Amino acid sequence: ITVRHKLAKRLIEAGGEALSGQQLADEFGISRTAVWKHIKDLEDQGYEIESIKKRGYILKSIPDTLEPTAIQTLLKTKRIGQVMKYIESCPSTQIIAHKLAQEGTADGTVVLTETQTAGRGRLARKWDSAPQKGIWMSIILRPDVVPQKAPQFTLVAAVAVVRAIEEVTGLKPEIKWPNDILINGKKCTGILTELQSDADGIQALIIGIGLNANQEVEDFSPEIQEIASSLKMASGKEVNRQELVRALLFHIEQFTNIYIEQGFAIIKLMWESYSSTIGQPIRARMAKETLVGIAEGITDDGVLQLRTADGKLHGIYSADIEMQN
Numbered sequence: 095i096t097v098r099h100k101l102a103k104r105l106i107e108a109g110g111e112a113l114s115g116q117q118l119a120d121e122f123g124i125s126r127t128a129v130w131k132h133i134k135d136l137e138d139q140g141y142e143i144e145s146i147k148k149r150g151y152i153l154k155s156i157p158d159t160l161e162p163t164a165i166q167t168l169l170k171t172k173r174i175g176q177v178m179k180y181i182e183s184c185p186s187t188q189i190i191a192h193k194l195a196q197e198g199t200a201d202g203t204v205v206l207t208e209t210q211t212a213g214r215g216r217l218a219r220k221w222d223s224a225p226q227k228g229i230w231m232s233i234i235l236r237p238d239v240v241p242q243k244a245p246q247f248t249l250v251a252a253v254a255v256v257r258a259i260e261e262v263t264g265l266k267p268e269i270k271w272p273n274d275i276l277i278n279g280k281k282c283t284g285i286l287t288e289l290q291s292d293a294d295g296i297q298a299l300i301i302g303i304g305l306n307a308n309q310e311v312e313d314f315s316p317e318i319q320e321i322a323s324s325l326k327m328a329s330g331k332e333v334n335r336q337e338l339v340r341a342l343l344f345h346i347e348q349f350t351n352i353y354i355e356q357g358f359a360i361i362k363l364m365w366e367s368y369s370s371t372i373g374q375p376i377r378a379r380m381a382k383e384t385l386v387g388i389a390e391g392i393t394d395d396g397v398l399q400l401r402t403a404d405g406k407l408h409g410i411y412s413a414d415i416e417m418q419n
């Protein structure tokens with residue numbers, strides 16, 4: 095943790111009380127001039143800090159960016175987010191994460207951006223990433239599991255995302271198999287899990303999360319305005335994106351730990367309880383065929399179980415799901 099982090103943390107914790115330059119200098123073992131320089135750095139990042147003669151510095155506001163200082167300051171995780179890479183704009187955080195993973199970055203590294211010019215979904219679909227309105231992030235994990243378990247991480251992440259949204263906003267999102275998070279039937283988060291593996295197994299899992307936080311309808315491109323929603327649109331309130339990132343990282347760490355230590359059974363129960371798909375009549379469009387039936391559940395491998403009218407049970411590995419009513 096850098097001095098700038100520590101300083102930001104102290105200012106945030108002071109809750110609007112003044113902290114004297116001398117006191118901070120003593121605490122950090124640096125000169126008052128050095129403190130002042132770090133304060134200037136924070137101001138350059140958009141922190142509003144008032145300095146009052148003889149009393150010291152008061153934090154007035156934190157900028158609404160995903161720059162890591164403020165996020166890491168109050169972060170409660172042990173692994174995820176200890177290393178963060180922030181870029182104001184990029185084609186896709188997935189691309190950056192893949193590159194970092196190849197270069198050997200630590201387990202738990204997080205890539206964050208304010209906007210993506212080529213954000214991607216599954217099957218080369220586009221992901222709309224309005225500047226400063228959402229959370230566009232990729233998490234690099236290096237779990238010691240076989241590549242066949244990779245799809246389960248998408249389900250683990252989905253449960254974590256629902257928990258984080260519930261905790262921060264009080265909204266009750268639902269999961270649509272395999273990876274959509276919906277609010278009032280509209281998509282507010284997408285999850286894309288990609289894999290780097292070789293003969294030795296998984297080298298890295300790259301979990302991409304695109305979460306619509308503060309968009310208004312017109313912030314979405316016209317073709318998705320009917321199907322997309324943001325937390326702000328659903329709750330009527332602006333969400334604090336920094337708080338949301340912290341909650342996401344915390345729950346992803348918790349649930350991946352539970353999954354790795356205790357297996358998939360608990361995650362599966364939670365996933366099913368959050369799911370809008372299970373128990374419902376659905377249409378599953380796959381590359382080669384479309385099946386209609388009742389979604390009965392998911393297997394331990396995250397495969398969707400669909401029972402068609404002829405009584406047969408089908409395992410669906412990859413498909414687009416539409417609700418039938």
Ligand code: BTX
Binds near residue numbers: 222285
């Ligand atoms: P998906 O293939 O399930 O969803 C993509 C589809 O969702 C699009 O075809 C479009 O219909 C719709 N869509 C596009 N943008 C949005 C949006 N902002 N909100 C709601 N619906 C939308 C889901 O793929 C996985 C998305 C992962 C995105 C993250 S962002 C950080 C990381 N970087 C990156 O390039 N992708 C991931």
